[in-house]
Structures are given as structure tokens and as C-alpha cells.
Amino acid sequence: MEFSGIFWGVIGWMIFWGVTGSIVSRRVYLHKDLDTSNTGLVGSMLGAATGPVGLAFLWMKTPEITTRMMLFPSLATVAVFMLTFSISDPGNLCVTNGSFVASQISNGLIIGIIYGFMALGLTLIFSILGVVSFAHGEFYMIGGMITYFFTTVWFPELGPIVGILAACISTFILGAVFERVFLTPMYTGKVDRPVEYGILITFGLAFTLQYFIQATVGANPVKAKRFFDFPKVRLPSAEDPWLIKTSRGNMELFDTISISNPRFTAAVMCILVFLALMYFLRRTWTGKALRAVSLDRDAAAIAGINPNKMNMLAFALGSMIAALAGAMLVQAFSWLPQVGAIPAMRSFVIVVLGGLGSIPGAFLGGVIVGLVEAAGTGCIPNAQKAASYIPAYGMIVLTLTLLLRPTGLLGRKYASGTHGKV
Amino acid sequence: MKKIVSVVGIAAAITLSLSATSANAASCPIKIGGLAPLSAPGAVGGGEAMRDAMMFAERDINAAGGVLGCKIKVVIADTEGLPEKAAGIMEKLITQDGVVAVGGAYHSSVGVASKDISNARKIPTVFAETWNDTITGDKQKYIFRIAPLSSWASGTIWKSALLTPGLKKVAIITENTDYGIPAAEETAKGLASGNVDSTTFGVDIGTQDFSGIIERVKATNPGYIIVLNTGEAGYNFAQQAADAGIGPQDLPFQAGQVALESKAWWENVPDGNMAFVQRIGTPVSLWNAKAIKLNEDYKAKTGKGAIESYALEAYDSIGILAQAMIEAKSTDGDKIVTALENISYDGTLGRIYFPYGTKKDPSADGKGDEWWHQWPDVALTMIQYQKEGQDSTDSPIVWPDAYKSGEAIYVK
Numbered sequence: 041m042e043f044s045g046i047f048w049g050v051i052g053w054m055i056f057w058g059v060t061g062s063i064v065s066r067r068v069y070l071h072k073d074l075d076t077s078n079t080g081l082v083g084s085m086l087g088a089a090t091g092p093v094g095l096a097f098l099w100m101k102t103p104e105i106t107t108r109m110m111l112f113p114s115l116a117t118v119a120v121f122m123l124t125f126s127i128s129d130p131g132n133l134c135v136t137n138g139s140f141v142a143s144q145i146s147n148g149l150i151i152g153i154i155y156g157f158m159a160l161g162l163t164l165i166f167s168i169l170g171v172v173s174f175a176h177g178e179f180y181m182i183g184g185m186i187t188y189f190f191t192t193v194w195f196p197e198l199g200p201i202v203g204i205l206a207a208c209i210s211t212f213i214l215g216a217v218f219e220r221v222f223l224t225p226m227y228t229g230k231v232d233r234p235v236e237y238g239i240l241i242t243f244g245l246a247f248t249l250q251y252f253i254q255a256t257v258g259a260n261p262v263k264a265k266r267f268f269d270f271p272k273v274r275l276p277s278a279e280d281p282w283l284i285k286t287s288r289g290n291m292e293l294f295d296t297i298s299i300s301n302p303r304f305t306a307a308v309m310c311i312l313v314f315l316a317l318m319y320f321l322r323r324t325w326t327g328k329a330l331r332a333v334s335l336d337r338d339a340a341a342i343a344g345i346n347p348n349k350m351n352m353l354a355f356a357l358g359s360m361i362a363a364l365a366g367a368m369l370v371q372a373f374s375w376l377p378q379v380g381a382i383p384a385m386r387s388f389v390i391v392v393l394g395g396l397g398s399i400p401g402a403f404l405g406g407v408i409v410g411l412v413e414a415a416g417t418g419c420i421p422n423a424q425k426a427a428s429y430i431p432a433y434g435m436i437v438l439t440l441t442l443l444l445r446p447t448g449l450l451g452r453k454y455a456s457g458t459h460g461k462v
Numbered sequence: 463m464k465k466i467v468s469v470v471g472i473a474a475a476i477t478l479s480l481s482a483t484s485a486n487a488a489s490c491p492i493k494i495g496g497l498a499p500l501s502a503p504g505a506v507g508g509g510e511a512m513r514d515a516m517m518f519a520e521r522d523i524n525a526a527g528g529v530l531g532c533k534i535k536v537v538i539a540d541t542e543g544l545p546e547k548a549a550g551i552m553e554k555l556i557t558q559d560g561v562v563a564v565g566g567a568y569h570s571s572v573g574v575a576s577k578d579i580s581n582a583r584k585i586p587t588v589f590a591e592t593w594n595d596t597i598t599g600d601k602q603k604y605i606f607r608i609a610p611l612s613s614w615a616s617g618t619i620w621k622s623a624l625l626t627p628g629l630k631k632v633a634i635i636t637e638n639t640d641y642g643i644p645a646a647e648e649t650a651k652g653l654a655s656g657n658v659d660s661t662t663f664g665v666d667i668g669t670q671d672f673s674g675i676i677e678r679v680k681a682t683n684p685g686y687i688i689v690l691n692t693g694e695a696g697y698n699f700a701q702q703a704a705d706a707g708i709g710p711q712d713l714p715f716q717a718g719q720v721a722l723e724s725k726a727w728w729e730n731v732p733d734g735n736m737a738f739v740q741r742i743g744t745p746v747s748l749w750n751a752k753a754i755k756l757n758e759d760y761k762a763k764t765g766k767g768a769i770e771s772y773a774l775e776a777y778d779s780i781g782i783l784a785q786a787m788i789e790a791k792s793t794d795g796d797k798i799v800t801a802l803e804n805i806s807y808d809g810t811l812g813r814i815y816f817p818y819g820t821k822k823d824p825s826a827d828g829k830g831d832e833w834w835h836q837w838p839d840v841a842l843t844m845i846q847y848q849k850e851g852q853d854s855t856d857s858p859i860v861w862p863d864a865y866k867s868g869e870a871i872y873v874k
Contacts, residue, residue: 150673151671192729261507263701
């Protein structure tokens with residue numbers, strides 16, 4: 041970094057006014073007997089972005105805190121950070137090379153969509169059952185393994201759809217059976233500590249699945265063949281394909297943005313399934329019943345919904361979503377019995393970041409983590425360290441979010457908790 | 463009184479002889495530890511190959527009469543390629559399993575983390591595939607190595623890279639481990655000596671998604687890519703780079719050691735043709751009878767095209783320890799070390815010996831400390847896959863000239 045003094049000076053200034061804004065704003069609002077629930081976030085972001093000027097305005101006027109009031113200072117803080125970075129390191133690729141930035145953003149978006157999709161399953165399970173499934177990564181792994189065997193080993197002539205469907209059906213059934221056999225003691229009062237029981241039993245399932253696959257399949261990395269090759273497209277002309285140019289495994293847009301085939305397929309599938317899931321949850325009776333149980337189990341039961349059946353459905357559906365993410369990515373990454381560990385950990389981060397139990401929050405959280413990881417990998421000046429910190433980027437965002445907004449981005453104040461009872 | 467004394471004396475003698483017999487019985491079979499990464503994030507393919515080879519070593523040694531009248535038993539321990547795991551594993555092998563020596567090991571970080579423990583407990587250890595210079599550079603009495611030094615291996619990498627016509631810039635992708643970091647530094651230094659710039663990109667050992675870093679690599683416009691990742695990360699980077707247009711078929715590309723596992727390489731990196739790979743050990747055409755026999759057994763068991771170099775090293779690490787015990791006529795750590803320092807073992811890799819140690823310090827010949835208990839004659843070659851689906855042992859050796867069996871093809 042060319043002018044690191046400027047960068048760290050401004051960061052220090054932002055932190056100082058951010059912390060001051062967070063602490064003092066809450067006290068000012070409390071003093072005036074106003075709602076203080078989001079004062080920490082607004083105070084800190086306004087302080088970081090505008091320093092004492094914006095804070096003085098906030099403390100004098102103490103306006104009601106709306107979503108817009110949270111959003112704009114947050115965006116302004118990001119903008120100030122980016123401006124400072126570009127002034128401090130004018131030779132950085134993220135400052136000088138527009139196509140590089142566009143590629144990193146598209147990469148971040150695509151991987152973020154996939155992250156968010158995988159986290160959907162986890163948040164769905166949590167919102168209904170109040171259980172954090174520690175076997176989520178293993179369902180992801182199994183989804184990929186089943187797809188690999190169907191598409192590459194057993195029935196390579198059948199095409200990928202059969203393999204993906206097989207992965208979805210198998211994991212749906214596995215999830216449903218597991219929920220019926222092992223999680224029902226939580227609801228019937230057979231265990232003293234249902235939350236701890238839920239954690240331990242899903243941990244047990246995770247180990248069982250992982251070592252079962254290792255014992256039966258082996259621990260060598262495998263990979264499914266690309267589901268399909270991109271057709272050869274060159275637009276607007278074959279001589280000057282500045283708009284779009286494809287090869288078997290890659291697509292290039294505007295001569296700048298490069299998207300690999302497996303990633304593109306996975307992201308498109310994730311978006312389609314996300315939309316289908318949203319339709320299912322908002323437009324169908326069963327989906328509404330699931331949401332009702334996540335809001336209030338007792339009220340849902342009074343309305344004629346069987347919460348226990350919804351538990352089973354949620355766990356099966358959540359497990360299937362993880363498996364579907366795995367099924368789509370087994371053509372992109374080398375696959376091992378332990379492949380689910382990192383995505384599962386990332387899903388936990390995303391779910392908490394997006395707000396426990398919030399499906400749009402999980403998706404938004406995934407996209408944010410994807411973009412932050414891409415920005416960190418692309419922009420940190422030291423190339424040797426930029427990619428080494430990938431797991432830390434999400435954790436930094438999570439820590440900041442939890443400090444300023446403990447419910448996460450779109451989370452409810454009381455999201456399920458002790459098995460749906462608040 | 464005399465009678466009582468003599469009866470007590472005889473009883474004591476019988477008790478002592480019985481206990482000595484039972485001590486001998488308890489020490490059979492003689493246990494030798496075998497370190498290998500058998501779970502992720504370690505290089506599982508490499509670990510399984512080493513495990514199989516060490517079991518073959520056990521079989522062959524026992525078939526030849528065993529050691530000191532006992533059969534030997536190789537106790538395989540899974541390091542997962544993690545240093546924190548390796549230290550515990552070494553402790554367990556010594557204190558719980560009762561091994562008298564240790565062989566194997568794939569990752570340098572595992573060697574670095576576990577060597578102090580075996581040295582402190584006076585257990586001779588012959589590291590098979592750990593390259594970090596400090597493993598022998600610390601000049602520990604009980605630590606030996608038959609793998610190349612990291613600095614030698616890096617020499618193969620940068621010297622062969624410098625042969626690329628018109629090379630100006632190199633991108634080095636490395637893992638942040640005790641192997642990857644020094645290997646990248648030495649490679650960069652070597653490239654600089656040939657007036658070639660390089661940029662090093664560090665990643666964690668289990669990294670799956672390289673999309674961000676690949677864009678950054680592309681932006682440096684390299685003329686050659688060197689991958690120093692072990693485990694499945696090596697496959698992930700190579701195929702994702704190929705998807706992004708900077709793979710082995712787009713520009714000269716030196717893949718990580720995992721590429722030697724041909725079957726897994728072609729499955730995980732279908733666009734991996736033209737990749738260069740560093741290979742340890744003499745070329746197949748120069749293999750001795752022992753290596754040829756092991757190769758046949760190994761192929762029959764695993765269904766692979768040929769045995770990997772790290773499997774040969776693992777086999778020899780057990781074999782040399784067994785021979786040292788026979789020559790020492792003991793399983794005592796100090797006596798085994800003395801035997802190893804004087805050994806001349808005909809292994810699958812060739813004649814193995816250790817010219818420097820307590821008898822003669824490396825400095826006596828102007829060598830660095832890393833030459834301590836280090837086999838000096840490791841053959842290092844660079845091969846290139848030149849046909850899709852080709853086996854690594856069938857691929858032409860393109861460097862050095864002494865072993866060359868084909869010309870390098872420089873794509874682009």
C-alpha cells in the first residue's frame with residue numbers, strides 16, 4: 041500500500057467516531073425515552089461515515105430510526121472506506137483495473153448465491169425446529185457423492201438431472217427418517233435438555249455420515265463430469281465477440297467478466313430453486329403452515345396444523361437443499377467425505393449474519409459474504425496473504441453485524457429459540 | 463541355611479529368566495510407526511499410497527524372516543496432514559502403541575511438528591516425503607530423511623521453468639504450510655536469479671474455491687504457473703484455472719505433486735493435459751528389481767497404472783529401519799541411529815546411505831546443516847503429461863538431461 045498512513049489514519053478516525061456514535065446515540069435516545077433497538081447501528085455507521093457532523097445532527101434531532109436510516113449510513117460507510125482505500129493504494133488492481141473489479145464482483149455474486157442457497161436449508165431447519173443442524177455439511181457432501189456416482193460411475197448415459205434428482209430424493213428421505221427417529225424425543229419431553237440434545241444428535245449424524253462414506257467410498261477426491269458444455273457462442277460477431285464469448289467450460293462477457301461453466305450452472309439452479317422455495321413457502325398451504333409454525337407453534341396447532349409433521353418436512357427439506365447445493369457443485373470442486381466442513385461453517389456464519397430463521401436474510405447474507413470474500417481476495421495488497429484470510433472475511437462481517445445488530449440483518453428478535461417456544 | 467539361600471537364588475534366577483523371556487515375547491512383533499495422511503485436508507491419495515507401500519514393506523520383511531527373530535508390525539497412523547494432529551499421533555505411537563521407530567510421513571508440517579517428540583523420546587524416525595529443510599537442519603540425533611530437501615526440489619522447479627522460451631513472469635500458488643512457504647520463497651529466489659519475476663499467492667491447505675485468486679493470477683499475466691499445493695486443493699486450482707483459460711493447455715503449468723496420482727488427476731482435472739509435474743525417484747527405465755517387483759504387487763492391489771514416488775519412499779523408510787535394527791542387533795534407539803549412520807541399504811529408490819551425522823558434521827565438507835542425516839542421491843525429475851489419460855510413469859521426463867526421455871511441449 042503506497043500511503044498506508046492515510047489509510048490507517050482514516051480507519052482510526054472511522055472507528056473512533058463509530059464507537060462514539062454507537063455508545064452516545066443509545067444514551068441520547070434512552071435519555072429522551074425513545075426506542076433504542078437500532079441506535080447502535082445507526083450511530084456507529086453515521087459516525088464512521090460522517091464523523092461528528094452527522095452525529096451532532098442525529099443527537100439533536102433524534103429522528104425515528106427507519107430502515108432507510110440504517111441503510112444509507114451503512115452504504116456511506118462502505119463508500120468512505122472504498123474511497124480511502126483507492127486514495128491510499130492508487131496502484132491496486134481494484135482501483136486501476138475495471139475489468140478485474142467486474143470479474144471479482146461477478147465471482148463474489150455467483151459464489152455468494154451458492155453460499156446463500158446452502159444456508160437456506162440451515163435457516164429453514166432452525167426456524168421450525170429450533171435446532172442448528174450440525175449435519176448440514178454432510179448432507180451437502182452426500183448430495184455431491186450421489187450425483188457423482190449417478191452421473192459418472194453408474195449411469196453416465198442418463199444425464200445429470202437423474203443424478204440430481206436421486207440426490208434430492210435420497211437426502212429428503214434420509215432427513216425425514218432421521219427427524220422421526222432421533223429428533224422426536226425433543227418434542228415429547230423425553231429429554232431434559234432438548235436444545236443440547238438437538239446439537240449432539242446432529243453432531244452424531246454428521247460423524248456417522250462422514251465416516252460411513254469414507255469407509256464405503258474411500259477418501260480419494262472424486263469429481264463429476266461437467267453437466268454440459270457451453271455451446272459455442274460469439275456475439276455480436278465471430279471476429280469481435282466483445283459481448284459474449286463461450287468455450288466449453290467458460291463464458292466471457294464484455295471481454296472482461298469470466299464465468300466458469302459449473303459455477304454458472306450452480307448459481308442459475310440455486311436462483312431457480314430459491315424462487316420455487318419462496319413460492320412454496322408463500323403461496324401454498326403447506327408452505328404457509330411451515331411459516332406459521334416458525335412464528336408460533338401453539339397458535340399454528342390451534343389452527344389445525346400438525347407442528348410435528350412440519351418439523352419432519354422442514355428437516356427433510358433443509359437437508360435436501362444442502363444436498364442440492366452439493367449436487368450442483370460436485371462438478372466444480374473435488375469431492376471428499378470431509379468436503380462439507382468448510383461450507384457448513386460458512387453457512388452458520390451466513391445464517392447468523394442474515395438473521396436466524398430468515399430465509400431472505402440467509403440469501404442476502406450469502407451474497408454479502410461472497411462479495412466480501414471476493415473483495416478481500418482481490419484487493420488486499422499482499423498477494424501471498426489475500427487468499428489466506430478468506431475464512432476470516434466472513435467472520436469479520438459477522439462480528440461487526442452482531443456487535444451492531446445482534447438479531448442479524450433481517451432476523452426477528454425472537455426466532456424460534458428453544459424449539460419454537462419463546 | 464545354605465540350602466535356603468540356594469533355593470531362593472535358584473527361584474530368583476528362574477523368576478528373572480522368566481521375566482526376561484516374557485519381555486522378549488512382549489517385544490514381538492516389533493512395532494514400527496507409519497505416518498500417512500488418510501483424511502482431508504491431508505493429501506489422502508498420497509497417504510493411501512504410502513500406507514499400501516508400508517504394508518508391502520511389512521509383508522516383505524516378514525517373508526524374509528523378520529527382524530531379530532520377530533515379525534514386524536507397521537502401525538499406521540493418520541496425520542490428516544495437520545501439524546497439531548501429527549504431534550499427538552507421534553506421542554500416541556510411542557507411548558501407547560510402543561513403536562521402536564517411525565517411518566513414512568507426507569507433509570512437511572507433519573514432520574516439523576512431530577520430529578521433536580520422536581527425538582526427545584529417542585525413537586529413530588526416517589521421514590519419507592517431508593521436504594522442509596529444517597527437518598534435518600535442526601541436526602537432531604534420531605531424525606533421518608530419504609526425501610529431497612525443499613531447496614533441492616525447488617531447484618528442479620525453477621530450473622526447469624527457466625527453460626521456457628521467452629519467460630518473463632511466473633505466478634506461484636502455494637499453501638501456507640511448512641512445505642509451501644519455504645518452497646515458494648526458494649522458487650522465487652531461483653527464478654529471480656534467471657531474471658524472471660514472480661508473484662506468490664498463498665492459500666489455506668483445504669481451499670476449494672480459487673475463483674478470486676485466479677482472477678488475480680490472470681491480472682499478473684504470467685507466462686508460467688507453478689502450483690505448490692498438496693491434497694485436493696491442487697486439483698481444484700488446476701481445473702478452475704483451466705476453466706478460466708489459464709490451465710495447463712493455455713500456458714506452461716506445473717501442477718502439484720498430487721498430479722502424479724494419474725487416475726485421480728484425470729478425473730479431477732479433465733483439462734489437465736500438458737501439465738508439468740515434479741517426480742521424485744529414478745525413472746521407471748532405471749528401476750531396480752526391488753522396485754519392479756513392488757510396482758507389480760502395488761498395481762495388482764490398487765489397480766493403478768504404476769506406483770507413485772512417495773509410495774516407494776514410504777516402502778524404503780520402513781525397509782531401512784528394519785535393516786538398521788538387524789545390523790544393530792537391537793531395537794534400542796541409540797544403536798539403531800548408529801546403524802543408520804553406517805548403513806548402505808539397497809532400496810527401491812537405489813542405494814540409501816547417510817554421509818553426515820554424529821560421525822561427520824556436514825560443515826566438514828562445507829555443507830549446510832540440512833544435510834545432516836539426509837540421503838544425498840535423491841533423483842529429481844520433471845515429467846509432462848502429453849496425452850490425455852496418460853499415466854505419470856509413462857509420461858516423458860523433460861528435465862534434467864541426465865534422465866530426459868522426451869522434449870517439453872510449451873503451449874501458448
